Amino acid sequence: MSIRQEKIAGVIKKELGKYFQLNAISICKGAMITVTTVRMSPDLSIAKVYISIFGGNNNDESFDHVITQSKFIRHEISKIVRNQLRKMPELRFFRDDSFDYAQKIDNLLK
Numbered sequence: 001m002s003i004r005q006e007k008i009a010g011v012i013k014k015e016l017g018k019y020f021q022l023n024a025i026s027i028c029k030g031a032m033i034t035v036t037t038v039r040m041s042p043d044l045s046i047a048k049v050y051i052s053i054f055g056g057n058n059n060d061e062s063f064d065h066v067i068t069q070s071k072f073i074r075h076e077i078s079k080i081v082r083n084q085l086r087k088m089p090e091l092r093f094f095r096d097d098s099f100d101y102a103q104k105i106d107n108l109l110k
Contacts, residue, residue, distance in 0.1 A: 050096035
């Protein structure tokens, strides 16, 4: 990744983290969402956002709700970063289940 891609990814990761923290009840129905990684496309038009979901009753339902709200989330984040970015990239959300995978391996080793 270029330096520019890393800087934009860092800004988006930071602002999405704050946004999910402030709006946990409405967006994720009480679950805690952590933004683990943001990867930018070379033309800076798409941001792949990897999120981990903890503590919810139904994490799949919380993830589906984030997907359906992605355009609204993009709009809200674009209002925050409008002075830092010329154009807000499209946000594509993916589940980062590396924590679950590590926990599963740890249980198998025990």
